Amino acid sequence: MSEGWHLYLLRCRGGSVYAGITTDIERRFREHASGRGAKYTRAHPPECVLGSRAYPDRASASRAEHELKRQPKARKLDWLLADPQPMLDR
Structure with a gap:
């Protein structure tokens, strides 16, 4: 990663x-799957990671x-x- x-x-x-x-998708998925992730995923357990896109910093990832x-x-x-350009840059 x-x-x-x-x-x-x-x-x-x-x-x-x-x-x-997140900065570590595999770790975050394990947290969600074990019930230590977000409130939403405690009620709706995750099955798989569909995909991801990298961002240069937390602020741009949070905006996206x-x-x-x-x-x-x-x-x-x-x-x-879609192409890998951040959504806010379009």
Whole structure:
């Protein structure tokens, strides 16, 4: 895993999608899966990491996360297929 911050998407039980940021996606997934992650993933356990995108710093990752969380599920999934430019730079 590369250095820096990552915005990631998880597929959760029931088909929902969760977005979060971290510096270590594998560690964060284990935390979510064990019930020590976000409140949402305690109620909707994660099944897998759908994908991620790297950001140069926490601030840019947080801005992208905020924007992505406001999108419907289909747009979140489209984000995975889009070019790697941060959403706020478009």
